[in-house]
Amino acid sequence: MLDMSSWPEIQLGVLKDIHLDTKNVRLETTSTQVEADIIEDLFVNEDAFGLVLGISQIGYLTHEVPIVVKRGTKYVVVEGNRRVAALKAIQNPMIVPEFEARVATAIKNIPDVRALSTITVKIAPNQSQADQLIAALHTSNPRRPWTPTRQAAFFQAQIDAGRTYKQLLTRYPTVDVRRFVFRGYMVNLFKGIDYREPALDDFLDSKSWRRGLSALARIFESKEFADITGIGMDDNGVLTKSISDKTFAAMATVIVRGMLDGNINTRSLNTVNTPRFSALMSELRQLAEDGVSRGLDEVAGPGGDPGGDTPQQPQKQPPKVSEPPTGGTPQPKPQVPKKPTVVKPPPKPKTKYIDLGQIQVPDSYPLALKTHYEELSQIEIQRFPNATFLMLRAILEKSIKAFADENNIDIKSSGNNTKGFVQLGHALTWLLDYVKAQGATSLIQPIEGVRSGTLVNFTASSDALNAVNHNHKFRVDPDEVLHMWNSIEPILRYVMKP
Template sequence: MLDTSNWPEVELDVLKEVQLDPKNVRLEVADAKVEADIIEDLFVNEDALGLVEGICKVGYLTHETPVVLKRRGKYVMVEGNRRLAALKAIQNPMLVPDYQARVASLAALLPDRSVLSKVRVMVAPNQTEADQLIAAIHTGNLRRAWSPSRQAAFFQAQIDAGRKLRELLTRYPTIDVRKFVFRAHIINLFKSVQYDEAELQDFLATKKWARGLSTLARIYESKEFLDLTGLAMDSDGNVTKTLSDAVFKDVATAIVRGMYDENINTRSLNSVSSPRYTQLMKELRQIVADAGDTAPTDPTTPITGTTPGGGDNPPSGGPGAKPTPPTGAPGPGEPPSGAPGPTGPKPPRKRPAKKKLRNLDLGQIKAPASYPEGLKLLLGELSEVDVQKFPNATFLMLRAVLEKSIKAYAEARSIDIKGSGNNQNGRVQLGHALDWLLEHVKASGPKYLVQVIEGVRTGKLVTYTNSGDSLNAINHNHHFLVDPDQAFSMWASIDSIMRYVMKP
C-alpha cells in the first residue's frame, strides 16, 4: 500500500533547483531533452497559460503538493510539471517567447512575483512509488468530478449566503459564474412548479432528471425559448420572466413530460432545426398564445424563493445573450482579452457536415404483448425504414401505425370506437380514431395530450404536413408528397400520442 506520509518535503527554487520531467506522459514532443522544448509543449498542448492566469488572478493553490524525484543528483518534477512550467514562466516570461507578452501582463497583476519563486514539493523515494502515486491521481477515481447540477448548487449557495453576483465575479475571475448562477435559477424554477401529475413531481427528484439537465439546457439556452418566456438575468444576479406563473407551469409541464417520456433528449434536440425541437417550440408558443400571455419586452415577473439546484449553460443580461466573463477576464483556458492565440490567429475551422438521421427513433415505443402481431410487425418495419430514401413510404406507414395503435389501445380497454359514434357508415378511420382519443383524454387522460392530439387533428399547432389531413392526403391524394424532414417532423408530432397508447 502506498504511504506518502513519510515522504520528505523541501522548498526549491523553481528556476534553479528543479527541472521539468522529459519523461512526462503529457508531452507531445517525443523524448524532449531541452527544457525550453518541454515548457513550450506544455503551453501549446496543455494550456499552461490558463494555469498562469489562474495563479495570477486567484493565487497559487497549495491543496496538492507537487512531487519530485532525484535523478543523477538533480530534482526532477514527476507530478506537477504543468504547475512548474507556469511558475517558471511567471518568473521569466522569456522562457516562452510565443506567450511572453501575455505571461508578462498576467504576472504584472501580482503584488510580488518573487513569493512564487520557490515551490514546496514532496520527494518520492524512487520511481516505482512515484509512478504508483501518479497512476492513482490520473487514472483512478479518487476524486469525483462535480456534476453540472452540483456546480450550479455551489454558486447558488453563495448567492443564498448573501453574496452578490458582482462579488462572485471578482472572487472567481477565471470561472463563468453567470453561467452557473443562471443555471441554478432556471432549474430551481422548474423544480418549484407544482405539477398536476404526481409522476412528474416525483420525476424531478430522480437521477434520471439530473442526468437530463443537459437536455433542458438545450431548450433554455435557445434564443427562441428565452424570447418566449422573457427569462433574463441582470447584473446583480436577479432572474426575471415575462410569463405568469400559471402559463410557465403549462410550459414547464410540456417540457418535463417530454423528458419523462424520453421523447425530449439530447438526440432529439440535437439542433434548433431538429424536428422535435421545432415541434416543441410550436407547442410552447401555442400554450402561451392560448393563454393570451404574450411576452412583453421588459421582464416583469421576478423569480424568487429558489433553492440550490443545477442545470446547464445560461445566457445573461437578456434573452438569447451569450454568457460572458467579466471585463478583462477570459474564460477557462483562454488567453487574456485581446491577445492573439498561442501561434497567432487561427483560420476558422470548417465544421464537419452533420450526418443526416436515417431512421425514426422508436426505441421507447414498445407494443404490449396483448396488442395484435400485425401492429408489432409494422412498428418493427417502420423502425428500419431509411427515411432519407423513402420519406413518402415512411409517411404512409406513420399513418397506418397511428391509426392501428389507437385502435389497439381502445380494444385493450374493451372500448368500441365505432360504438362511441366515431365512425362513417360503420367504418372507423384515422380521423375517427383521433376524435375518440381526444374525447377519451379530455375525460380521463393527461391534459398535456389534449393540445398534442388537437395539433395532429387540425394542424393548428404545427405545419400542414404534421396534421391528420396530411396523413390522409398521403394515402389518398396522388399529387401529395413529403420530404424526409417532414416525415421526421410528423413523427415528432405523434411521438407523445404513440407513447401514451402503448400503455393501455
C-alpha cells in the first residue's frame, strides 16, 4: 500500500532543476528521447497549451503537485509531465516554436511570471513506488505503451514542426520511425478526403474515430491493401500510390463508413484472415478495377497526385458584348442571375456484403465451417441474392450442429430427427429447447420467429430457407436476404460462443 504522506516536498526550478520523463513517451524502446521533442509533442497532441491558458486565466492550482523521482543527479517528472511542460513554456515560450506567439500572448495575463519559475514537487522514494502511483492513477499496467496511433502522432508532430524524415531516422536510430511516419501520413490521407456525407465528416472528429484507428492501421499496413492501391513510402519519406485520388476517395469512403457502422473494428479485423477483412479487400479490389476500366487510375507521382486526375477548371470568359450601333459604345449584355444549384447528397450505397463483424468462428469448430463463412463474406448480395440466401441456410444449420457437437450433445438422440436425419427444422427446435433450459431468454423469440415462420416477412422463416433449397419456383431479392440475415445473426452470434 502506498503511503504518500511520508514523501518529502521540495521547491525546484522549472527550467533547470526539473526534467521531463524521457521514458514517458513509451515508443516501444528504451532509448533516450530529446526533451524538446517531448515538450513539442505534449503541446501538439496532449493540449499542454490548454494548461498554459488555464494558468494565465485562473492561476497555477497547487492542489496536485508533480511527482518526481531522482535518477542520478536529476529530478525527473514521473507524474505531471504536461503541467511541467506548460510551466517551462511559460518561462521560455521559445522552447515550443510552433506555439511561441500564442504562449507569449497568453502569459501577458499572468501578473508575475517569475513567481512560477519554481514550484513544489513531491519526491517518490524510488521508481518502483512511482510506478505504483502511475498505475493507480492511470492503468493497471504501470508501463502501458502508447497506442500505434499515439506513437504515429508523436512523429507526425515532429514532421509538422519542420523536421525531415531523414533527420528523424538519425535522431531516433532504435525506433521504427518509418512505420510511425507512414501511419501518420495515412491517417492524414484518410482525414483529408472530402467524403460528401456529413455523417462521415462528423465521425472523423469523434472519439469513436480515434478509438478505431488501430483497425484502420491494420487495413493500410496489410500486404493486400498495398497490392491493391500501390500505396507505400519511399526512402525519402514520400508517400506514393498507383491509384487515382478519386479511386482512393471511394475506397476511403467504404472503410470509414464501415468504421462508423461498427462492422470494421479490431474484432472483425483481428487478423487479415477474417471473413470481414476478405470481404473488404474484395470490395476495394473491385473499386480499383472499376477505376482502371473508367480510365481514372494513372500512376501517381511522388506526392501521390496522379497525373490527369483533377479536372481542369474552365477559364472564365469576359462578358459578351452586343454590336453597337454606328458611332456607339459596346454595352455588355445584362447578366441574368442564375438560380442556385441545389446539390443533393449522394444516396447511401446499398449493402454489398453480409456484415460478419460480430461473428468469429471458434478454432475448435470444423475447418469447413470457417471456409463457408469466408466464402459468404465475399458473395455480393446485390448480384447474387439467391446464392447468398442458400449459403445462409447452410451456415445456420451447420453452425447449430457445430455448437451441439462442441457441447457434446447429439441432436438426433434428443428426438429431433426424421428417420435418423437432422435437418434445419430439427436443429432449430433443439436449439430453442436448449436456450430455454440455459435461461438465455433473449434468444427465444429470434429462434422461434425463424423456426415457426410467424415473422411478418415470410423470407425470414425456416420455410423460406427450405424453399430456396428445394422449391424451383422460389426466389429472393437482396433486401429479403438482408432481412433474413438480421433475423438469424443473433442466433449465429450465440452459437459461435460455446
